[in-house]
Amino acid sequence: AQKVTQAQTEISVVEKEDVTLDCVYETRDTTYYLFWYKQPPSGELVFLIRRNSFDEQNEISGRYSWNFQKSTSSFNFTITASQVVDSAVYFCALSSHYNTDKLIFGTGTRLQVFP
């Protein structure tokens, strides 16, 4: 069975702090894909990143960075120098290579960034 766990329900930080959102996944597949999505207060779901299981390189995009570690089945997301506009619910998700149509989402982490 596939599962995504985001143990942090809610995180509050003050602007300019760095924050890491944890994501732990379970799968028996050897090939799979991991995603992060952002859901701001306006409600839409915004794609942030997709990573396949063969690519363990960390990725950086501006203030965002992702740390993928197969050894611990984790795909953590760090926001550097957080801003109020980063306030949102962030979802980690997983899909199997053999069933790419089905995205399994974690329960989300609500991030609040205070000025």
Add this chain to the structure above:
Amino acid sequence: DTAVSQTPKYLVTQMGNDKSIKCEQNLGHDTMYWYKQDSKKFLKIMFSYNNKELIINETVPNRFSPKSPDKAHLNLHINSLELGDSAVYFCASRQGADTGELFFGEGSRLTVL
């Protein structure tokens, strides 16, 4: 132009009624989806269609009937609405069997009274 658009954005109705939510994508994608997000923000897939054919039906009650008149549209019809159907319903699309991103619509908030 909105890539994936859903209507209506808000829907308030009484138990027992029948309602529809429409979804259209202008991205030329082959695959479309319906996801349900409950009050605790949990997102779960309901259906997926590839080029008008049903691919996934994730044990959704048969009161929910998706219809895809063409590959750019995937509508969701719900019969005999129940209180538990209150949720935000998201339509999404993706190109073929590629493992790329899902493009989501803005969601349709359904409230059943």
